[in-house]
Amino acid sequence: MADPTTKSVLVVDDSRVSRMLIKSLLLARCPQWTITEASSGDEALALAKAQSFDCCTMDINMPGLQGTETAEQLLKIQPVLRIVLFSANIQETQQARAAQIGVPFVAKPVTEKSVALVLAHFQG
Numbered sequence: 543m544a545d546p547t548t549k550s551v552l553v554v555d556d557s558r559v560s561r562m563l564i565k566s567l568l569l570a571r572c573p574q575w576t577i578t579e580a581s582s583g584d585e586a587l588a589l590a591k592a593q594s595f596d597c598c599t600m601d602i603n604m605p606g607l608q609g610t611e612t613a614e615q616l617l618k619i620q621p622v623l624r625i626v627l628f629s630a631n632i633q634e635t636q637q638a639r640a641a642q643i644g645v646p647f648v649a650k651p652v653t654e655k656s657v658a659l660v661l662a663h664f665q666g
Contacts, residue, residue: 547572548575548576550576550593550596550597551597551598552578552580552597553577554580554609555600555601555604556581556604556605557601560601561581565577568660572661578593578595581604582605583606583607583612586598587607587619590619591619595623596624596664597623598624599628600627601628601629602636609629610640610643613640613643617644626663626664627645628650628656629650630650632649
């Protein structure tokens, strides 16, 4: 059985700075976790077909495939994946879409507080 304290996390965001910040804040709290980065929805889907992840943070507004659509497709590939939409796009329609898919929504900016909310969803 896998060690429950070790998780494999996929961080999907077209902003390199956001990915680096999310990664550093997650590793500051959970240094034993493995973080994989993807800069697009298509890249995230390709990674998810090749390896298994426990958790995923997903931006919404990205070139190509939007985060909500990517999240929906990821759940078809890995149904037990815990995804949190982590985005600055806080429009009601996006939050409603997240609820429709069945994934929690956390608003950016990326801060210790917002990453703590993401972690609560990952561990909840």
